[in-house]
Amino acid sequence: MPLRFTLRQLEYLVAVGEAGSIAVAAERINVSSPSISAAIAHLEQEFGLQLFVRRHAQGLSLTSAGRQMFDHARQVLAQAGQLNDLAASITQTVQGPLHVGGLITFAQVILPQLRRSFTDLHPQVDFHQSEGDQPELYDRLRNARLDAALGYDLDIPADLAFVPLASLTPYAVLPASHPLAAQASLTPQDLAPHPMVLLDLPLSADYFLSCFHAAGLKPRIVERTRDMGVMQSLVGQGFGYSIANIRPWSGRSPDGQPLRFVPLTGEVRPMQLGLILPAGAQSSLTLRSFVAHCRAQLTPEKVRSLRPGIDPEA
Amino acid sequence: MPLRFTLRQLEYLVAVGEAGSIAVAAERINVSSPSISAAIAHLEQEFGLQLFVRRHAQGLSLTSAGRQMFDHARQVLAQAGQLNDLAASITQTVQGPLHVGGLITFAQVILPQLRRSFTDLHPQVDFHQSEGDQPELYDRLRNARLDAALGYDLDIPADLAFVPLASLTPYAVLPASHPLAAQASLTPQDLAPHPMVLLDLPLSADYFLSCFHAAGLKPRIVERTRDMGVMQSLVGQGFGYSIANIRPWSGRSPDGQPLRFVPLTGEVRPMQLGLILPAGAQSSLTLRSFVAHCRAQLTPEKVRSLRPGIDPEA
DNA sequence: GGTCCAGCCTAACCCCGGCTGAAGCAGATC
DNA sequence: GATCTGCTTCAGCCGGGGTTAGGCTGGACC
Numbered sequence: 001m002p003l004r005f006t007l008r009q010l011e012y013l014v015a016v017g018e019a020g021s022i023a024v025a026a027e028r029i030n031v032s033s034p035s036i037s038a039a040i041a042h043l044e045q046e047f048g049l050q051l052f053v054r055r056h057a058q059g060l061s062l063t064s065a066g067r068q069m070f071d072h073a074r075q076v077l078a079q080a081g082q083l084n085d086l087a088a089s090i091t092q093t094v095q096g097p098l099h100v101g102g103l104i105t106f107a108q109v110i111l112p113q114l115r116r117s118f119t120d121l122h123p124q125v126d127f128h129q130s131e132g133d134q135p136e137l138y139d140r141l142r143n144a145r146l147d148a149a150l151g152y153d154l155d156i157p158a159d160l161a162f163v164p165l166a167s168l169t170p171y172a173v174l175p176a177s178h179p180l181a182a183q184a185s186l187t188p189q190d191l192a193p194h195p196m197v198l199l200d201l202p203l204s205a206d207y208f209l210s211c212f213h214a215a216g217l218k219p220r221i222v223e224r225t226r227d228m229g230v231m232q233s234l235v236g237q238g239f240g241y242s243i244a245n246i247r248p249w250s251g252r253s254p255d256g257q258p259l260r261f262v263p264l265t266g267e268v269r270p271m272q273l274g275l276i277l278p279a280g281a282q283s284s285l286t287l288r289s290f291v292a293h294c295r296a297q298l299t300p301e302k303v304r305s306l307r308p309g310i311d312p313e314a
Numbered sequence: 315m316p317l318r319f320t321l322r323q324l325e326y327l328v329a330v331g332e333a334g335s336i337a338v339a340a341e342r343i344n345v346s347s348p349s350i351s352a353a354i355a356h357l358e359q360e361f362g363l364q365l366f367v368r369r370h371a372q373g374l375s376l377t378s379a380g381r382q383m384f385d386h387a388r389q390v391l392a393q394a395g396q397l398n399d400l401a402a403s404i405t406q407t408v409q410g411p412l413h414v415g416g417l418i419t420f421a422q423v424i425l426p427q428l429r430r431s432f433t434d435l436h437p438q439v440d441f442h443q444s445e446g447d448q449p450e451l452y453d454r455l456r457n458a459r460l461d462a463a464l465g466y467d468l469d470i471p472a473d474l475a476f477v478p479l480a481s482l483t484p485y486a487v488l489p490a491s492h493p494l495a496a497q498a499s500l501t502p503q504d505l506a507p508h509p510m511v512l513l514d515l516p517l518s519a520d521y522f523l524s525c526f527h528a529a530g531l532k533p534r535i536v537e538r539t540r541d542m543g544v545m546q547s548l549v550g551q552g553f554g555y556s557i558a559n560i561r562p563w564s565g566r567s568p569d570g571q572p573l574r575f576v577p578l579t580g581e582v583r584p585m586q587l588g589l590i591l592p593a594g595a596q597s598s599l600t601l602r603s604f605v606a607h608c609r610a611q612l613t614p615e616k617v618r619s620l621r622p623g624i625d626p627e628a
Numbered sequence: 629g630g631t632c633c634a635g636c637c638t639a640a641c642c643c644c645g646g647c648t649g650a651a652g653c654a655g656a657t658c
Numbered sequence: 659g660a661t662c663t664g665c666t667t668c669a670g671c672c673g674g675g676g677t678t679a680g681g682c683t684g685g686a687c688c
Contacts, residue, residue: 002325002343003394007317008675010397023635029316032677037637039675047401053458053592056684057634061458064411065404065598072400076393079386080317083324086386087361090379097378144367144375159655278367284379322646337664346648351666353646370655371663473684 005046007080010073012039013051017070021059043069094289095124101140101149105204105228106246106273107131109305110150110298118293125286133226134203141278147287150294152245153272154203161279163291165298166306168245168271169263170211173231175238176258187266192217195240199231200224207271208243214267229254245271246305273298273306319360321394324387326353327365331384335373357383408603409438415454415463419518419542420560420587421445423619424464424612432607439600447540448517455592461601464608466559467586468517475593477605479612480620482559482585483577484525487545489552490572501580506531509554513545514538521585522557528581543568559585560619587612587620 012025016036019025026033040060044051051066062070089095102111111129119127132140137149141160156162172191174181180190188211196219198205212219222240225231235242236257247261275294277287300307326339330350333339340347354374358365365380376384403409416425425443433441446454451463455474470476486505488495494504502525510533512519526533536554539545549556550571561575589608591601614621 003321003391003398005321005397006675007319007321011316021635033636034638034678035676041637047398047404049401049405049598053456054636055456056636056682058685059635063458064413064461064600066458068400068404068410069397072393072397076390076397077317079390079393080324083319083361083383083386083390084317086382087363090361090382091363096382099378142367142369144377144380147378284363286378320646335664336666347665348649348667349647355666368665370653370665372656373664 005043007077009039009043010077012036013043013073014070014077016040016052016060017062017066019059020061023059090284090286092285093124094122094286096284096286097126097128098148098286098290099128099130099146100290101130101132101137101146101151103137103149103151103204104131104133105199105201105244106305107150108228109246109248110303113303114150114294114297117297118290121293122286122289133201137276141276144278147277148290149276150273151276152204152207153274154207156276159279161277162272162274163277163295164272164274165294166273166300168273168306170208170243170245170268170271171247171261172264173235173242173244174260174262175236175241176260177238178241178260180241180262181260183262185263185265187264188212188215188217188268189266191241191264192219195220195222197221197223197225197231197234197240197242199228199242199244200226211243211264211268214269232259233257235259245273249304319357321391323353323357324391326350327357327387328384328391330354330366330374331376331380333373334375337373404598404600406599407438408436408600410598410600411440411442412462412600412604413442413444413460414604415444415446415451415460415465417451417463417465417518418445418447419513419515419558420619421464422542423560423562424617427617428464428608428611431611432604435607436600436603447515451590455590458592461591462604463590464587465590466518466521467588468521470590473593475591476586476588477591477609478586478588479608480587480614482587482620484522484557484559484582484585485561485575486578487549487556487558488574488576489550489555490574491552492555492574494555494576495574497576499577499579501578502526502529502531502533502582503580505555505578506533509534509536511535511537511539511545511548511554511556513542513556513558514540525557525578525582528583546573547571549573559587563618 015025015029016022019028022033022036026036040051047069049065050063051069052060052062054060100111115127115129119125130140130146134151134154137146137151138157138160140146141149153162153164172180172186180186192212198208198221209219223234225234231242232248232253233255234240236253236255236259243264252258275291298306329339329343330336333342336347336350340350354365361383363379364377365383366374366376368374414425429441429443433439444454444460448465448468451460451465452471452474454460455463467476467478486494486500494500506526512522512535523533537548539548545556546562546567547569548554550567550569550573557578566572589605612620
């Protein structure tokens, strides 16, 4: 059942109700009086009741019924006007819901503290987070279930934009007892003969393997897992080495085994960590400030896990 | 600042928000998809923000900003829809404000009990009353400050309608000590020689005098007053007789003097008491029920003051 | 009481905005 | 690669709402 009247007609109703005359209402809102007259007639027709009594050379005045309608029409207009205010506040203030996704690999190390500092700065923001692998994040961005996602620049689709934030060189993750654990740096050649535990997530697994393939090598994969913590514990228990771009804060696996993080050198391309956004979207101020916030906060100086170096303990 | 969007556009916004696709929204509300597409585009333009992300062959979905606007648009539409409900309830239920005027002469005897019985029957009605002389009532009816007025059929203007309710024969009001006080009925001829106290209100004074003029007589007016109570007390204190159409309940003047009410006979036209209404107005159900209520209640059986007879005590 | 004036309504016309079907285009699907 | 889906663009139609001009009614004023 579509509404059979317009906001304009309601505007004229309240204008006449306030002015007490079509003529002065017309003057006030810069419209000709026949327009207003027609609008009033339409509303009376539509609602089936008399809104005004005509007093000939003395304007109109509201009937009791008309006053009820008048009062309600005012409320409708006020609320409709709030839509403009709401739109303005969305584009001009940092507020409202913000859905941020994080790549499962490092979400635990990055997202919570980023969320803390951003919501402390902007308490009006209703922050929601979720985690997923890279393709899952792409999907949610396209559904608008996410406003932005933290991830890597791996096969970014054309309909999404990437804002680089930090460059992460890969590490070899080794148990403390590993023969290579004491090295200051390692190459894919050094690692290839040893057994490997692969962090097997879409796209990032391809990246890890590419470090070897670029040098014409093939790693000895003995185990695969989709979980960062499981990978660390497997390494800690001596099942093999692994490759990662992020170090945990503690330098130990979840089950307490000491790990060593040795920078990988040679033919390895560093990984770009950044924000993935819907491309070409005229974004809200909230989203733009979040992007700026990420730029300011996600630096090696402020986030230990992004800092290069041999040992997180150092 | 006129609103630069329409209710229809908001309807389309929520339809698409609910349907998740322009195509199915178009199907649902029987409009072509380009219309909806254009409406959405207009709103995005107008508010300066992106309401939906387009997912090509998979419809649209709301952005975070879009969801905020969507939620608010719903409220606006709901409230606009209530205007229809309000109009319906005005025309179909007995509710809302009702402004009733009463002629000052008898307002005290008639209006309060009428108001009591009507509001007991219809508690939803917000009853307002006011008193005035006949021209004042006409004026307020034309201003729509009154919905109806109780008065006499004296010079009813063409733009007002009259609903007769009771026929009131005039009385001579006499002090108990008056030489004519014991008569069963009196004629203007009987009264003319005696001093008269005139209730001097517009139109009704003309009526009282016409009782004499019709018989070629001229009363001896010794005092005039615009107040019913003052008139009674003047009569009670022996300053003269008076003429009235309504008897007070007690049969005594406000200062306790006994009064006699003797029916006037001869060339006297009875006065019609009735409801005065704006003519040709399509009235609300509330007003129509009030008219019906008056018809049912304002009878000599139910209202003692309307009862003909010599003595109210009888 | 005649004249003037104020203010609403009607008439005639115009134009922008919204609606439509058809065609175009970009992704999704298989 | 072919097909399908679904949004958008295009061209054209139509009507609602805009305007000015003029008629009508009732109040105001001399």
